[in-house]
Amino acid sequence: MLEKLAEIKSKAIDELSSLSDLRELEAWRVRYLGKKSELTQILRGLASLPLEERKAVSASANELKAFFETSHRENKESLKERAYQEMEAATVGRQITLPTGIPSAETFGIPDVTLPGRPIPLGRLHPTTQMLCRICDIFVALGFQVVEGPEVEWDYYNFEALNIPPDHPARDMFATFWIETESGQRPMLLRTHTSPMQIRVMERTQPPVRVVVPGKVYRYEATDATHESMFYQIEGLAVDEHTTFSDLKGTLYEFAKRLFGEERRVRFRCDYFPFVEPGVEMAIDCMACGGSGCRLCSGTGWIEILGAGMVHPDVLRRVNYDPEVYTGFAFGLGLERIPMLLYGIDDIRLFYSNDLRFLRQF
Numbered sequence: 001m002l003e004k005l006a007e008i009k010s011k012a013i014d015e016l017s018s019l020s021d022l023r024e025l026e027a028w029r030v031r032y033l034g035k036k037s038e039l040t041q042i043l044r045g046l047a048s049l050p051l052e053e054r055k056a057v058s059a060s061a062n063e064l065k066a067f068f069e070t071s072h073r074e075n076k077e078s079l080k081e082r083a084y085q086e087m088e089a090a091t092v093g094r095q096i097t098l099p100t101g102i103p104s105a106e107t108f109g110i111p112d113v114t115l116p117g118r119p120i121p122l123g124r125l126h127p128t129t130q131m132l133c134r135i136c137d138i139f140v141a142l143g144f145q146v147v148e149g150p151e152v153e154w155d156y157y158n159f160e161a162l163n164i165p166p167d168h169p170a171r172d173m174f175a176t177f178w179i180e181t182e183s184g185q186r187p188m189l190l191r192t193h194t195s196p197m198q199i200r201v202m203e204r205t206q207p208p209v210r211v212v213v214p215g216k217v218y219r220y221e222a223t224d225a226t227h228e229s230m231f232y233q234i235e236g237l238a239v240d241e242h243t244t245f246s247d248l249k250g251t252l253y254e255f256a257k258r259l260f261g262e263e264r265r266v267r268f269r270c271d272y273f274p275f276v277e278p279g280v281e282m283a284i285d286c287m288a289c290g291g292s293g294c295r296l297c298s299g300t301g302w303i304e305i306l307g308a309g310m311v312h313p314d315v316l317r318r319v320n321y322d323p324e325v326y327t328g329f330a331f332g333l334g335l336e337r338i339p340m341l342l343y344g345i346d347d348i349r350l351f352y353s354n355d356l357r358f359l360r361q362f
């Protein structure tokens, strides 16, 4: 019996040295330590041996078992290490560093290179950004350039140069976030609309001017389903010789058709903005009811989209454009309103409250 054990041992050691991976090691373990292994059989049969022999065999068999167990453990470690190294060698040059906190292959024990990769979560564009790109694309196709301007603005550009002097009642149209300035410094604010960029652009360039200006604007107002203290506007400005009100109507009609569909109708009605004359408001026929009146259009059949008008001669004079030579039109539209109408979103606050359940829908 003792000879038998020695034989098992030498065979096992032999095989052990030629193992090349963890799967073979597992087969080895089953062969020498498993329920049906010779060693287990011998240990089981101990009771039936005469006392003297039992003592000797038992000591030797248990020693062998312990030896096999240690060998198994040690070989497992070294084979695992070898597998890692091979895997690493195969990925040299395209190694990525995992952010801390994400479990590494080691955590899972045996590396399995056939496992599907861990998904990398993909981001998406915010619905506002998407709509902004869509609208800018339309105007770019119509020959406009896209420019951006500062959100912290001088009173001069936001009001004064746009024909809204201090104490002008039109200031009430814009509840303003003022910025604290030293006494004697010119007053500053968060722009209440994108119109100050009309002035900045004209100050720096000569006609012909054709720009659209997307950007954030701020209003000091209580928020509710239709009001946010920060939202987006897109401003448009076109100035040249012979630019007429027909150009304004044609451009905005084309825009409405491209954004809302070929069958859309538009309506222009008089409106007042100090920096345009005449001023208008443009509406499209309600896409929900086609004009017969519903909840979306509050029963009127029309949905107001933007404010516009012919640039006021006094505004042109401010930037040293001769109003006898140059004329222009301008428009400004609130951006969030458009996806709200198109997708039936009933609360503007959803846009900026960072709820992924909302944002992931777009």
Ligand code: PHE
Residues within 6 Å of the ligand: 192, 193, 194, 195, 273, 276, 279, 307, 308, 309, 330, 331, 332, 333
């Ligand atoms: N700036 C105006 C607003 O915020 C919109 C507008 C822009 C109107 C340009 C006319 C021309 O209400």
